[in-house]
Every structure is written in structure tokens, then in C-alpha cells.
Amino acid sequence: MSSKPEINSRATSYDVARLAGVSQSAVSRCFKPGASISKKMRDKVVAAAEELNYQPNAIARSLISQRSHMVAILISSQINFYYPEVLFQLSDRFSKNGLRVLLFTINGEEDVADAIDQIWQYQADGVISASALSIEQHQLLQRRQIPVVMFNRYFYNLPTNTIWCDTESAVNEMISHLKDFGHSKFGLLRGPDYSMVSQERMRLVRQAIDTHGGQIVSESEGNYRYESAAAATQELMQHRVKPTAIIAANDMMAMGVLDELKNVMGKSVPADVSVVGFDGIWAASFASYELTTVRQPIGRMAEAAVEMIVDRIEKPTTSTEKRYLTGTFVQGTSTGPAKAK
Amino acid sequence: MSSKPEINSRATSYDVARLAGVSQSAVSRCFKPGASISKKMRDKVVAAAEELNYQPNAIARSLISQRSHMVAILISSQINFYYPEVLFQLSDRFSKNGLRVLLFTINGEEDVADAIDQIWQYQADGVISASALSIEQHQLLQRRQIPVVMFNRYFYNLPTNTIWCDTESAVNEMISHLKDFGHSKFGLLRGPDYSMVSQERMRLVRQAIDTHGGQIVSESEGNYRYESAAAATQELMQHRVKPTAIIAANDMMAMGVLDELKNVMGKSVPADVSVVGFDGIWAASFASYELTTVRQPIGRMAEAAVEMIVDRIEKPTTSTEKRYLTGTFVQGTSTGPAKAK
DNA sequence: GTGAAAGCGCTAACAA
DNA sequence: TTGTTAGCGCTTTCAC
Secondary structure: OOOOOOOOOOHHHHHHHHHHHHOOHHHHOOOOOOOOOOOOHHHHHHHHHHOOOOOOOHHHHHHOOOOOEEEEEEEEEOOHHHHHHHHHHHHHHHOOOOOOOEEEOOOOOOOOHHHHHHHOOOOOOOEEEEOOHHHHHHHHHHHHOOOOEEOOOOOOOOOEEEEEEEEEHHHHHHHHHHHHHHOOOOOOOEEOOOOOOHHHHHHHHHHHHHOOOEEEEEEEEEEEEHHHHHHHHHHHHOOOOOOOOOEEEOHHHHHHHHHHHHHOOOOOOOOOOOOOOOOOHHHHHOOOOOOEEOOHHHHHHHHHHHHHHHHHOOOOOOOOOEEEEEEEEEEEOOOOOOOOH | OOOOOOOOOOOOHHHHHHOOOOHHHHHHHHOOOOOOOOOHHHHHHHHHHHOOOOOOOOHHHHHHHOOOOOEEEEEEOOOOOOOHHHHHHHHHHHHHHEEEEEEEEOOHHHHHHHHHHHHHHHOOOOEEEEOOOOOHHHHHHOOOOEEEEEEEEOOOOOOEHHHHHHEHHHHHHHHHHHHHHOOOOOEEOOOOOOHHHHHHHHHHHHHHHHHHHOEEEEEEEOHHHHOOHHHHHHHHOOOOOOOEEEEEEEEHHHHHHHHHHHOOOOOOOOOOOOOEEOOOOOOHOEEEEEEEEEEHHHHHHHHHHHHHHHHHHHHHOOOOOOOEOOOOEEEOOOOOOOOOO
């Protein structure tokens, strides 16, 4: 009766072993899936464990087995609806895969450096980066043998594990859709210059406009955030030749464009101007916006990212891979016939 | 020259000690803030550590020191803009405090139970719960001596650490504001019945309506989510006596109400109906909504939560505390003069 | 199938 | 101030 450890103090595998009258290693085996152990032994141990409320100490386990079963997620803490969607999708899936999430919200370059150190110190098994990562930082992780999967970003000419959204055909559809509505004068709202996502999207847009005909009458740059769209919209619309359709590099800014046009400039969307975005975030589907956009299959991308990192953790020699998931064109009510001249 | 450990294999404090020609414990001390160590020794160790790219293994440190420096955050993964705001605020602050975040996104009751086990196994130093937690689950954490801070929820008659938003005076202002606009027929859109936040908000609303005069002509219930507002709005407006102002238990639903009224029912807001919400989430301030609402000081609440859990971690005997931060009334453009009969 | 024993990498007495 | 030593709680050979 007195073999119970102090109330309040946590039971260890030794306590369980003593109570069950077996060796400590037997207890360990009992909690290791697929270990060879007789039913009788298992029952004894489980009973003792239950009585003592025993659960293995994951920290000790990590130390000896060199596997923390923790995965780090790096994600921008910028207020932007895209990141939370990605984060929650990833997190939900990691827990289903028996992995814990170590969260690092990133506000600036220093945060990344710090996160990378913590990842190293805490022996995270892998990293998903949905935040800016420099080549040096990526290489540092590689040198430390920590598998990395980049979410929606990659480096040129560098083997990386990447989940990317291929929007080429969707962009084509989008421009063709605008063209069908009679649009030929486009305004472009780019993302930040350093953003590969923005570069790629804008490249595809230009290419599609070339193909389908039309011209870009004005351009401006935002920082992906809602607020940045207000000034950018003014800039786009102040041009001598006004665009009849505005293409923003992400939904967040497209929502800002729409709001500026409707609620500040007194324009009507899509009667006066059509607006399109990229991402397919949830908010873009709200009745006040109903954006026409190119949707990323965020759920499937998260699924793929988790799968990819799990594979690399289990088999570190697995070669790098880029997975391109196809984005889809989604027609909302933010686009309509171009206003007759 | 050959005392360097295998390239690729991580350096330990022993490797550093060997290279620096000192004892392993000296290395340990060097990385422990405030340990007594001579400058000369520190320089030697730091140089060796740098050469080997040494950083202490946090897992081993946690095992021996019984402090993981990890804090668990439980948060609903429901698609609702409120939670991500809270999560990012908390996470940013935890990293500033030298604590790592172990994230648990919660989809249902089972997820909570699972998270609680993981928290125990991973020896999280503390827990912030911004998700539903049963009394039993809370008590289990208490029995395991893990400090818990509840974010925006608490139990009656049970000592808990809680961060709560006091909206009483703001609600009064809100109702008085509506009254000034000539509103006297209110529609209430409650949150789920089990939600204390909703109960409290609705209680204060009723109380304020009693005080200022007016009647509740119709009521319905939603689940806090945007989508649930559509049907609820129809229900509210189908009543014989129609409300001129609708009060929703959170902004997310208020946005849904506004969209249903404007974009589906063809009403004008606030000309036909006024709409108010609770929370003060970022999206509620977008030009398409500009909700009149009661704002929670989310940043300060997060700050308080972090402070509270840090205190409890450092001094476990600290008594429980409830902190009530005051919400503020924010006037948007979703409210205006009541339509003359 | 089971037990004994050797660590994983670190911190924290305790001596010197 | 520094080094020696004993674990933290577990996994994993290795005998039996």
C-alpha cells in the first residue's frame, strides 16, 4: 500500500515496475508500440500504470531516443488571414500524426534566427516554414540535419522540399474570364518585390494578358496587407487611362481594393471596376466581397507538407522534392462586364 | 585538431569542455545566466563553443531541471477570426519572455483530453486555455500541478486563474447609443447556450435594455460562426414586430448578420437596421463592415495572461486570480438612426 | 519474453 | 571559482 509515490510527485516507470512487480524495462516495453511483450505482462503493467496515473515522460524519451516528436512551424505573425488558415490546417494534421507543434510566430528577421536556435536546442524533428527564410538560414538547418519543408516559397537553384501552388492554368482562366467580360485595361497591384509568390503570380498574369490580349495601364505595389490597398488603389485609379479590372497579388489586398473602391471612392464593383485576387481565403467568400480569385488548396497543401516532413523525419536520406498543387479559378461576384466607354 | 566531434554530429558540453580544456560543469555554468564564473573561463568556453557551434540541449536541460520552458496553448481551431488574433498575440509575447509555445488546436472534446495528456508527457510548464475545458479537465491539470490560465472563460465557484473582459459599462454605452438613435426594438443573436461569454454578454444587454428602456422583440441562436448568422437573421427579421437593431454575441456573427441583411435581404445598414457585435476583431473594422462593437483589449489581455502564467510558473504557490480588463465601446457605421415607422 | 546495466546531455550539490 | 559526482526518466543492447 505504501509503494505509491508521494502524492503530487509524478510516477516514473520505476514506480510502475515496483507496483507491478516487474522490471523497469518491461514497463518501457509496454509503452513502446510493437515491442515484444506477453499479454500477461502487459496487463499487469497497464493496471499498475493506471493506478499510478503513469504516462511516460516524453522529455526523457526524447533525450534517449533522439526524437522529440515535435515539429516546428515558422509562420509570419503579420495580420493576414492567410497564415492562420495555414497554421490551423497544419496543426490539426500534425496532431493526427502524433506530432506536437512548436510554434514560432515571426515578426522580423531576428525572430527567425532566434527560432532556428530554439529549434536546434529543442531538437525539433523537422521544420515547416511558411515564413521568410534566408538561404543561409535554410542551409544552417540543413547542416544541422533538420528536415525542412518550405510552404509556398522556395529558392532558385537550390534543392529544397517545397509545397507550391501552381496557378498557371487558373490565371489563364481568370484572364480569359475577364477578357470575356470585355476587359482589356488592367491595373496590377503587386505584392512586395522580394516575394516570390507575388513575382510568380504577376509573371503569370502578364503572360496571360499577352496571350489573351489587353494591356496593363497602371501598376502599384502593396505589402500584402489590407491597409496597403487603399493608397495603392488610389494610385491605380488616378492614371490617365483607368483600368476596368484590378488584379491584386492576394485576396487580402483585393479586399482592400474593393473596400476602397466601394466605400471610399464611391465606385460600384463590378459595375464600374472588376476586382480579382489570389489565395481563396475564407473571408474572400463573405457576401460583402465574394471575390473572384485563384484558390490555393490550402487543406491539401497542408496535408502534403505534413506528409513530406514526416517522410523526411522517418527517412532522412529521402531526396528533396517539390510538390506543385494546382490552384483553381473561383468565380465570385467581384467581376462583371466591363463598363462601356 | 582532432578533438572536434564528427562533423554532422552535434557537439555536447563534453566536446566543448575538452576543446577548452576545462570541466564539463564549467561549460554548463557558462550557459547558465547568473552563475559564478570568471571572465577568463567564460571567454575560453565561449570560444570553444563557437568553434563547435555548441548550443545547450534544451531537452536534457528540461529533464534534469524539471522545467521545459514550454507553455501549452489550447485554442479552438474553429474558423473564427478571434482565435488567431489571440494566438498570435500570446505567441509573440511568450517568445519575448523566453518561453516556447506548444500549440494544441482543438476540434472537439477528444482533442482536449489528448492535449492534456501531451502537456503532461511533455512537461509543459504551464497552460493557457482559450478553448473549452471541462471542470474535470481543469482539475486534472491542477492535480498535476500545472498552472493554468483561462482566457476569456471561467467556472463559477471555482478558484481559477482567469483573464476576462469586463464589458458592463461598454454594453451600457452601446445600448444608450442605440437608444439615442431612437432604437427600442431589439433583436438578439445569442451564441451557443453553453458559452459563458455569450451568457454574460446577453445578460448585460438585457440589463442595459431594462435600464434604458426598449424591448427585445425577437431572439435566435447561432454558434459564433459567420455562417450561422444567415439563418438566424432570417429568423429575427421574420417576426411580427421587426427589430430595428440587432445585437449579436460576437463580431463574426454580426458580420454575417450585416451581410445577410445587405446582400441577401436587400436591406440597408444602418438605414433599415442597425447591427452591433462584440470582440472588436480586426475584420470588423474593414470598410465593408465598420461594425459598432464592444472591443476586447486583446493585446493587453494576452499580456496579462502571459504575465499571470509566468508568475505561477516561477512561484507555484501564488494564489489564483481573476483579472477583469475593461472592454471599450467602439462606434462604427453599422449603427444609425432608427427608421421612422 | 524478461531483467540487468549502460547511457542520452545536462544541472546541481558538494568538495577542493 | 572550479572540478567531481550523482542523478533526471527513459530506451536499448545484451544476456538469460
